[in-house]
Structure formats: structure tokens, C-alpha cells
Amino acid sequence: MAQLLIVDDEAHVVERLAELVPWEQIGIASVHKAYSAYEALELLSLQAIDIVITDIRMPGMSGLELSEHIRNKCKKTKCILLSGHAEFEYAKEAILHGTASYLLKPVSDEELLATVSRVLQTLREEWNAIISQERIARTLRENLPQLRSTLLSELLLGKRYSESDLQDKMAMLGVPDFFGKSFSLLLVRLEKPFYGYEQRSLALVEYAVGNMAEELFAPNYKLWYGKDTHDYLVFVMTTESSESCEAEQQQLTLERTAAQLQDAIHTYLKGEATVLISGTGTFPQDLSAQYDGTLWTLRRRVGAEQDLILTVSNAEQERTEVRSIASLYELPTLAQLLEAGQWAVADQRLERIFEELRSKRSEVEELLLEAYFAIASAAAYYAHKNGRPLSGLIGAGYDKLLQGVPYRSVEQLEDWTTAVMSSLRSETESETKDSRTKLIASVQQFVEQHLADDVSLTAIAVHVYMHPVYISKIYKLETGENVSDYVYRLRMEKAVQMLLHTPSKIYEIAASIGYQRAHSFIHVFKKHTGLTPQEYRDMYALQ
Incomplete structure (x- = not known):
């Protein structure tokens, strides 16, 4: 409208x-x-x-x-x-x-x-x-590399999509169909002298590395590449070879081609890069885990050393003693969901977190600690972003926070979390309702006191220090009528009251309710009641 x-x-x-x-x-x-x-x-x-x-x-x-x-x-x-x-x-x-x-x-x-x-x-x-479809398609084509990279980065960090949604997104962006296929990751960390480049020059280098990788790995592999949050280049690759091809031979081809990519960076871009080749997994369910394992290997076995090439076996990735709760760190994070007021989605996330905790009984003590701190941090972040102390929002649950980690079972932590989230939500909803009630009262009071003056939405917005669009929507949501409808109704009610109970002249009544011309008031009043002000007074004043 x-x-x-x-x-x-x-x-x-x-x-x-x-x-x-x-x-x-x-x-x-x-x-x-x-x-x-x-x-x-x-x-x-x-x-x-x-x-x-x-x-x-x-x-x-x-x-x-x-x-x-x-x-x-x-x-x-x-x-x-x-x-x-x-x-x-x-x-x-x-x-x-x-x-x-x-x-x-x-x-x-x-x-x-x-x-x-x-x-x-x-x-x-x-x-x-x-x-139009044509314009959207053109814009989409122009931004495809960035959009593909953004989607890949989200998946690497554990963001979840339904299978149909992800397939639709990948198809729209022209990403190869990896679903259900075995894949490997290639992680490229650009090193000296690239880390000293300004942003535009670095972007050109990254673009060149992507083009070289596509050239070297085609036609044996399908590629999807982008950047992660650490500014590493990440390539998802699946082979085009027949299934009869030996896995060992495929791995050798992959390692040889990765070495060629590193050599091309040396020769044509005059720089160094560390390249890690992950183990294999099935897309998309293993993507985030493969990425995490490759990063772990980069930290543990490469560290600050430069210009290396390394293959990470699945066995090596699985050697870690304790695996983190992946659901805690999916995007959007629990803190972001609370900040956005997405309570239903936050509840679903917490359900997955506790399902994951229950599935890892042997590691539960360490993981309870991790989950406890993450949930408490999200709750504190939400409270402080809203300008409130956490103690005032969650009541008795705050005392348990001060005791450290009193929970020795998943069930105890889940009960505490449910109580905390319920307190946060109910307090927020109550505050929202109170603030809206106060806003409606303030708007109506301003209109009643300034009916003879400017009571436009802009004037009201200036008075209550809020955006007029917000005022308009909240007023309609809470009262069922527009602000302009309320102003109009109040003017007509006051006009009727003055016509029937005061000797004021028509032009005086018009001026007192915000009409500078009596002629305009007469027109509006007749449209409202079917009678002119004088006719209305004559008909009802003596009854």
C-alpha cells in the first residue's frame, strides 16, 4: 500500500x-x-x-x-x-x-x-x-563469486540448511552438484609477500589462485572455492573419475595437482603458500568436520612454518581426545539468535546442543563445561546489549552462575538453561508490552493536548523521539486503528461535545480541534455524521 x-x-x-x-x-x-x-x-x-x-x-x-x-x-x-x-x-x-x-x-x-x-x-x-527476472539474473551473475564464497563460508562454520534449500541455493549460484558424493578439501594459506598486500592487490592474487586451481584440476575434478573467516582459500573438490578408479590413485592425483598449484604460485605470482589436503568425506554432512580437522592439523603440525604441503588423513583428524559441541558454534550463534529475538529458533538450537551432549557420554564433563560457559555467555551478552544486568533478568539462576559450574549431568544443565531462557523471554516480552503501552499513552496524550495545533505523525514522532513508521505500525498493532484515524475520531468526538454542551460558535469549535477554516470543518463533520455542525446542534442540543 x-x-x-x-x-x-x-x-x-x-x-x-x-x-x-x-x-x-x-x-x-x-x-x-x-x-x-x-x-x-x-x-x-x-x-x-x-x-x-x-x-x-x-x-x-x-x-x-x-x-x-x-x-x-x-x-x-x-x-x-x-x-x-x-x-x-x-x-x-x-x-x-x-x-x-x-x-x-x-x-x-x-x-x-x-x-x-x-x-x-x-x-x-x-x-x-x-x-524483473532479467535484471535479477544479470545482477546475480555479476556477484556470483562473492555469493558462492559466502555460502561456502557459512557451511564450513556449520550453518544448517535443509537439503532442498541447500540444493536450490547451490543450483541458483551454479555450484557443482556435490550431494551424496565423496569430496576432499584443499586449504591454501597465502604467505609472504602476500600478507603485506593492500586489499585490492590481495583480491587479485586470490582470484588468480582460484583460476589456476580450476585450470589445473579440470577435467578430473569439480571445484567450489571461497574464503573462510581466517582469509584462507578453501576448495571443495570431487573427482570426475569413474568409481572403478582406485582410491589410492585418486589421492596421488590430488596430491600431485596440489603440488602443481603451489609451484604455479611460486612461479607466476612470486610468492609462497602452505597447502593442506584433507581426508575424504560425504557432502554435505561431513563438510564442517573435515574443515575443522584440517584447521586443527594446520595449527598443530604446521603452525608458523611456511610454504609447506601436507596431506591430512581421516585417521589423523580423528585422534583428538575430545570433540567440541558443533551446535554451539553454528551460524547464527545462540547469542545472535537471542539478540534478533528469534526465540523459537534459539529453542531448536538448544535442543540440538543437548542432543549432541547426550550422545557423548564419555566426554560429558569437559563438554558440559564448554556448553555451560557458551550458554551463560550468550545470556549475559543479550542482557547487556539490552542495557540490563543479567541478575535482574534471570533471577535465581544468576546465583548458580556465581557458584561456578554446579552441573554434573546433562539434565541438570538443561533444566537450568530452560529456566534462564524462559526468564529472559518473559522479561523481554513484558518490557516490550510495557513500552508499547507507554508509547500509546504518550501518543494519545500528545494528541489530546495539541488537538488545535500540529498533530501530524511527524510532530508526534518528534515528541516521543521515535521514527514515525515505527509509531504508525505499533499504534495500529496495539489499538487496531491508525494514528490518523484516532486523531480524526477524537476531533469529531470533541466537536460533538462542544456543539451539544457549549455555546461556542462553529468557527471557534473548528479552530479548537485543528481546522483553520470553518468551511473545511463543516465538510468533514457532515461526511462523518451526515449533518452540518449547525444541523447537528439544532437536532440534538435540546434533547
């Missing part, structure tokens, strides 16, 4: 157009009001507006100048100019300023609706062109 802004220094014109024209018939969700070009620009900086209807003749900054500002700063916002002057020069200048349309006052509701409807259609066509 579209957003419309009406701008005119004559308030009665703004009020009439905003409240009497049936904008909802053509898909206008909200009508915003401004009484000068400067106020319009301020609102445009806070709110996404689709169409601006502005008078040409306004003090300070004209509608023409406003339309030029909009054209320069709000590329997708369309302007419709209104003027009581029929000179052709205005029309020509309006066209030069990229104005969508030009109307002469007085303008009928039908003509105005038809013009805005045409402009809305133009906007839809422009957005359709932006999101």
Missing part, C-alpha cells in the same frame, strides 16, 4: 484533501500532511513517501523547488504539482523538474484520484522493472 504526502501552506486545503478524498479506493494506505516545503522535506527524511502532491505557490520554498529537492534526494518519489495559475511556463518548468503530473486548482476528487492512480501505476511499472 502506498504512502501519500499533501503539501500546502493553506491548512484547510491540506485537511480537505487528506480527509475528504477517498484515497483508500486507489490503494493509498496513509495520507501525511505538511504545511510548508521545509516541513515536507523533514517528513521525507523520516518516512518513505511514494507520491507528493504539492502546491506551487508557497512562501519560502516553492513547490517547484521542493520537487527538485525530491528528485535529487528521493529518486523513487513522484511529485504532482497543484496551482491556481494556468500559465504554460509553470507546466514546462514542472516537467523539467521531473514532475509526474500537473493539475490546476480547483481540482475535482475524480480528477485527483485518476491522476494519483496513473502515477501509482507508473511507480509499479518502475518497481517491476527493478525486480
Whole structure:
């Protein structure tokens, strides 16, 4: 649904157009009001507006100048100019300023609706062109290397996708079909002099290494490569050889080709690189474990030594005494899930963490410690990001934190975790509800106290120090009506009360509820009640 802004220094014109024209018939969700070009620009900086209807003749900054500002700063916002002057020069200048349309006052509701409807259609066509399949496909092609690298990096760090989602993503990005196939990893750490390169030069080197690898390993291997979080180049490889080919021969071919890649880096890029070849696994379930094992070998057997080449056997990768809880470190992390308020996903993550703990009974003491600290850290991070002490959010669970690690079983840790997460969630939901209740009360109080003045969404936003879009959405969510509906309803209720219980004149009542012209008030009131203010007073005041 579209957003419309009406701008005119004559308030009665703004009020009439905003409240009497049936904008909802053509898909206008909200009508915003401004009484000068400067106020319009301020609102445009806070709110996404689709169409601006502005008078040409306004003090300070004209509608023409406003339309030029909009054209320069709000590329997708369309302007419709209104003027009581029929000179052709205005029309020509309006066209030069990229104005969508030009109307002469007085303008009928039908003509105005038809013009805005045409402009809305133009906007839809422009957005359709932006999101067209052809344009998306072209943009996708231009960014394929980065998108492929990002997806691979997520998988290496343990991010989980359903099989169908991952297959769809890989197919969309043109990644070879590795599913269910045996693969190996090639990890390349670029060394001197590359670590001294500035970013652009290093990117060119990485691109060159990727091209050389594709050239050397084709046609025997399919490759998918990217960068990990340590800035190492990582290649996922599966062989194109027939299954009858001996595994030992495949491994020799892989090692020989990896050595050729290292030599090519020496010869053509004038630098050094350490290359590690992982053991084999099945894609995608073994990808993260193979990567972790290769990194472990790099740390333990290579360290700071440079320009080495090393094959990592599966047996060697499995020698570690204790394996970490992989679910603790999947992306997004537990801390990130809490920060984003994704409570259901966080619960699913915790279920997997405890399933993994239960499956490793022989290592449980060390792993309980690891899980405990990770969960406690995520809870503390969430509390402090929200400006609160953890003790105030989780209550009695905080005392157990101070005791160290009192848990000797998975069940005890799981019970404590459930209680902590429940406390965090309920406290957050309560705070959210309280803050929304206070916001609604503040908005309504401001409107009631300033009904004769500016009670536009922009003015309310300035008063409560919040973005107008947020105020609009939260108000509708909590009350079931728009802020503008509340303002309109309150004005009509106060008008009825004054008509029936005070001797105030019609123009005085109009001014007291924010209508500068009695004529505009009479029109609005009649639309609301079916009677003019005087008719309403005559009919009901004496009853």
C-alpha cells in the first residue's frame, strides 16, 4: 500500500484533501500532511513517501523547488504539482523538474484520484522493472563469486540448511552438484609477500589462485572455492573419475595437482603458500568436520612454518581426545539468535546442543563445561546489549552462575538453561508490552493536548523521539486503528461535545480541534455524521 504526502501552506486545503478524498479506493494506505516545503522535506527524511502532491505557490520554498529537492534526494518519489495559475511556463518548468503530473486548482476528487492512480501505476511499472527476472539474473551473475564464497563460508562454520534449500541455493549460484558424493578439501594459506598486500592487490592474487586451481584440476575434478573467516582459500573438490578408479590413485592425483598449484604460485605470482589436503568425506554432512580437522592439523603440525604441503588423513583428524559441541558454534550463534529475538529458533538450537551432549557420554564433563560457559555467555551478552544486568533478568539462576559450574549431568544443565531462557523471554516480552503501552499513552496524550495545533505523525514522532513508521505500525498493532484515524475520531468526538454542551460558535469549535477554516470543518463533520455542525446542534442540543 502506498504512502501519500499533501503539501500546502493553506491548512484547510491540506485537511480537505487528506480527509475528504477517498484515497483508500486507489490503494493509498496513509495520507501525511505538511504545511510548508521545509516541513515536507523533514517528513521525507523520516518516512518513505511514494507520491507528493504539492502546491506551487508557497512562501519560502516553492513547490517547484521542493520537487527538485525530491528528485535529487528521493529518486523513487513522484511529485504532482497543484496551482491556481494556468500559465504554460509553470507546466514546462514542472516537467523539467521531473514532475509526474500537473493539475490546476480547483481540482475535482475524480480528477485527483485518476491522476494519483496513473502515477501509482507508473511507480509499479518502475518497481517491476527493478525486480524483473532479467535484471535479477544479470545482477546475480555479476556477484556470483562473492555469493558462492559466502555460502561456502557459512557451511564450513556449520550453518544448517535443509537439503532442498541447500540444493536450490547451490543450483541458483551454479555450484557443482556435490550431494551424496565423496569430496576432499584443499586449504591454501597465502604467505609472504602476500600478507603485506593492500586489499585490492590481495583480491587479485586470490582470484588468480582460484583460476589456476580450476585450470589445473579440470577435467578430473569439480571445484567450489571461497574464503573462510581466517582469509584462507578453501576448495571443495570431487573427482570426475569413474568409481572403478582406485582410491589410492585418486589421492596421488590430488596430491600431485596440489603440488602443481603451489609451484604455479611460486612461479607466476612470486610468492609462497602452505597447502593442506584433507581426508575424504560425504557432502554435505561431513563438510564442517573435515574443515575443522584440517584447521586443527594446520595449527598443530604446521603452525608458523611456511610454504609447506601436507596431506591430512581421516585417521589423523580423528585422534583428538575430545570433540567440541558443533551446535554451539553454528551460524547464527545462540547469542545472535537471542539478540534478533528469534526465540523459537534459539529453542531448536538448544535442543540440538543437548542432543549432541547426550550422545557423548564419555566426554560429558569437559563438554558440559564448554556448553555451560557458551550458554551463560550468550545470556549475559543479550542482557547487556539490552542495557540490563543479567541478575535482574534471570533471577535465581544468576546465583548458580556465581557458584561456578554446579552441573554434573546433562539434565541438570538443561533444566537450568530452560529456566534462564524462559526468564529472559518473559522479561523481554513484558518490557516490550510495557513500552508499547507507554508509547500509546504518550501518543494519545500528545494528541489530546495539541488537538488545535500540529498533530501530524511527524510532530508526534518528534515528541516521543521515535521514527514515525515505527509509531504508525505499533499504534495500529496495539489499538487496531491508525494514528490518523484516532486523531480524526477524537476531533469529531470533541466537536460533538462542544456543539451539544457549549455555546461556542462553529468557527471557534473548528479552530479548537485543528481546522483553520470553518468551511473545511463543516465538510468533514457532515461526511462523518451526515449533518452540518449547525444541523447537528439544532437536532440534538435540546434533547
